[in-house]
Amino acid sequence: MTRYLVRRIALIVPTAFAASIVVFLVMRALPGDVALAILADTPHTVEIREALRDELGLNDPLVTQYLRWMASMMSGRFGGASLETGEPVGTIVGRQLSVTALLAAYTVAVSLLVAVPLGVAAAMRRGTVFDRAVQGFAAGSLAVPTVFASLLLVWVLLRLFRWSPPIIYSSPGEDLLEHAEIMIWPALLLAAAYLPHLLRVTRARLIDVLQSDYADAARARGLSELGVVVRHALPNATVALITVAGLQFGTLMSGALVVETVFGLPGLGRGIVHAALARDYPVVQSAAVVLVVLVLCANLLVDLAYAVVDPRVHYERRAS
Amino acid sequence: MSNAAGRTANGMLVEAQQLRVHFYPRSGLFRRGVVKAVDGISLGIAANEIVAVVGESGSGKTTLGRALVRLVPITEGTVIFAGTDVGSLEGEDLKAYRRRAQVVFQDPYASNSPFMTIGDQLLEPLVVHGIGDQSSRREAVRRALELVRLTPAADLVDTYPHTMSGGQRQRVCIARALMLEPEFIVADEPVSMIDASSRAEILSLLRELQERRGMTILYITHDIASARHFSDRTLVMYLGTAVEAGPSATVIGEPLHPYTQGLIAAVPEPDPANRHSLRSVIPGEPPNATAVPSGCPFHTRCPKVIPGTCESVRPVLKEARPGHAVACHLYE
């Protein structure tokens, strides 16, 4: 187990590096001129553009640029300072990361609390009106783009409660109630996009298990239907549930970009959008890598949970 | 179709010599041991002969059959078919060999494409090899279906396999194997997925076709009783090696190897007296193919093991009686 853990963590490093290369290549090698893009909205001369290129180090070979950026990432400076405010990128990302991490945690928690009981209930009553309603809810909630859902929610809140999102964010340490008030709607919106995946997989796996030979064997041994669910189906569904929870973590992060922007949450998502609009390259580049690493860490957690839950994944034993 | 000149020196149509097929299962990036599925088998099959290969799961019998028709790569050794070395065939030469050697697979449910009609599936070999024109091909399909007694043929060509029973599907598979008029057919457990009651029907159909067409058949099975009635000679395999070989009547009638004896004792017979006594059985289960025991591979389960010899020395297949060979230290 320990060896597996070490190996998995070690595997994240090359993947993260590969991701950083992708980010770097996309940002630098695509046929767009960074300096031109930054200055796009302001009148400028060729000299000014050249000076900017020199300042940004854009005239150095790509490899040098990449290594310089990486060195800065590794040293914790996260690629220097923001072009817009001059603030170190590390500080910006650090500040925003906690907001997004909390938002993600709330979303996952809400999703599990809703999706698992609902999925189990639907599977146990499969084919009924209730089941079809649950499936319809999942399909609908999966299909509605988060942008539209967010706007619709804001409009409803505005109309019904004259409520609009607080302008200033409070951390849970500062004011828990206000924090909850700020986070609840974004978290619910994200959960609406995230939980259908969990709901569907819970229902599907549970139906599989309930129809399996070993479920029949358990029934024949005298287990009640609820007993079969609790003792046999849930442990099996957990494996699939964890997998999907990890696979869809990227979806959650995409959604975070939208809801953080709509609700004005100072997280990584709004941060990267804001930086992108301001053509703040160092911030975009570093924030993108941080977001990818977040997803990789989520996947790592999934792999570990997997190894704990599913005995068929006995990595060490098979290796010997 | 086969001619005497095309045969190997000792008159065999197909001859495998010291054939080895090893697999290296991968798990991620790492190799995990080696599976010696076929480990040094020599086997000759004369024209118009039916040879049975008998063994339990993991014995390598299926791999042996697939190696003979080049569906798996050969690790070591040679396969000679009518004088040519099959192991080195490539491209057009391999395609030409496929025309002469065909396979009937074990699982009739999986070996038909669910997306093609029966007619299209039977046509496919002809299309691949560019044989005949449209009308002659259609005629060939009709004849093949009638040959395997799937009638009325005209009604069946446009149906999809999912409408058929296992026995019918297996007859489609046999018809397809016959489309190219091969000289040699590997029948890989052709009846193990079919109800016990329908097995004899399929086997006697194969036998009848073999006699009429002058074909050579390698019959792979775990059912030693069917080998006795269906084949001329029998080879018994255990963990990738041959343990006994000879005329089916003698190998099964007077088995020498303790494993063969155990297999025969395990065959159920509908004798009501059986319920009053225990059967003599081979203890344990076949070891994993990645961990073949040292010495005689069967020594871990053998009731007649000779201490000191069987664990360390691997017995070779030798003639113990005329035409009847066995790989066992008891007969040395």
Add this chain to the structure above:
Amino acid sequence: MRIAAALFLAVVALSALTASLIAPFDPLEQEVGRRLAPPSATHLFGTDGFGRDVFSRTLHGARVSLAVALAAVAAAGVIGSSLGLASGYAGGAFDLVVQRVVDVLLGFPFLVMALIVVVALSPAPLAVAAAIALALTPLVTRVARAAALSVANEEYLTVVRSTGAGASRIVLRHLLPASAPPLVAYLATCLGTAIGAEATLSFLGLGVPPPYPSWGRMLQEGSRAYFDAAPWVTLMPGAVLCLTVVCLVVVGDAMGDPRRGRAGPIRH
């Protein structure tokens, strides 16, 4: 349900094609006297802050949104399917390399990938399409590979191989027909994703630049300036967008419905 969804999609596609013929007003024509008029018989979806007819803009917006999404899905479909099918069928070192690259790309949240591409390229419809295509490609590759693998492991392909059929016949006659249905179904869903992504990027200000009235751009304009006073400017195109995506998902699901099984066409 499926038929209604397909019908709606057909109507949307048709009106996008004929927008300039059927739109009652010029989508760019401003008329100060009619600013922020609520929906009425003349202005079905009302008017926006410049007095432009929202219905006409929605019709024309469909053009941009659908064109961008179609281009993105076409590119991702071609590249992703060929890569995925090839790596699933060929296996070996090629498969290993493709898989690793796909793994890395899948680590990127969809919008983050699209966002960095848009930032790197100058903002234009084609850049948005490219961005969405790049974000979709690893997903399509993975689905195509899975489809190819599930077919490639079928016993009947061994049977076909044993008759002497070459790789091209196996891929063209067996692998493609068998893996096409799930892939096409997935691509329909992808089209929904792409429309949503275009809207999101435009909404965030990173998508199709003015004056093109794409759906996402209309969401942004409406929600920034006068969401409270004139919600129809935002919600009307938003509803059309949302319905289109939902219908695409419904149609995609129906195409990939496991209940239809893989038993092949059934004869009557």
Add this chain to the structure above:
Amino acid sequence: MAFLEATDLLLEYETPRGALRAVDHVSFAIEEPGETLGIIGESGSGKTSMVSLVTRVLPRNAGKVGGRIVYGGRDLTALSAEQYRRTVRWSEIAVVFQGAMNSFNPVLRIGPQVGERLLLDGMPRAKAAAEVERLFELVGLTADVARAYPHELSGGMKQRAAIASALSLNPSLVILDEPTSALDVSVQAQIMNLLKRLKWERRLSYLFITHDIALAADLADSIAVVHAGELREFGPADAVLTSPRDPYTERLLASIPRIHGEQRPGFLAGAPPDPMDRPAGCRFRPRCPRAFEPCATRPPELVEVGERHLARCWLYADETRRRQAREGATS
């Protein structure tokens, strides 16, 4: 009073094409405790559906259900589902399933699954573990198997564990649903020996379901042959196996390749009829080598052809007529 008596069993499935009658008025019995009944049939004959009626684990699409099952003097069909679960299931009638390979949950250890019913009935964990160990010894497994996961066991070991589980509450009837069909021949013989030993030592009764009539000879004291949802022949194993009366049983026996003796296996052509479209008259007629005039039109009835020996065939119409005459005389 017989030990187990099933009368007029009936089971229909609801399918998109309409009601499918899988079990059509089948009756059978086990006379004495300790005796074994073999039920033999091809796939699609309805033999597994008969088991599901006895065990009351019906598929979801089960429709009309009928018949009476009396076990040890109790009418099981009169029990509520809950009463059946508490007083009969596993404690009186246990099952070893066809898919023994799949009858264990892959993510749970073997021990707790074998002892699941003991734990469920409130036995302390340590005591249940000891009990499982004892059961394992009985079926030839070592104690450490309890800690293994299903994928770590061979097919034979899993089947032994399934048998151990069936014995955990000491039932008097065990239903064996194709218990060896997925095993290699040598392992199959081991399992058959184990079952035989348990039968002798514990005076167990089996209801042994198989498509292999030769295998049935290893355990069965009496034999029921089913075809197309109907009972074809029913009688003592000695009679049915040595002098079968129904042509279907005859062909079944002849199709088995014998290891001893020169006789080549014979044919049993075709497959059981489509259950939605069964022929009028005798359901075996299209496959029967001995069919004659009455077979095409009127369905034959079960008639007594010997001591406790029934067959469903027009060849024994004389017996039918005699019986009808007898009944006519007495009424």
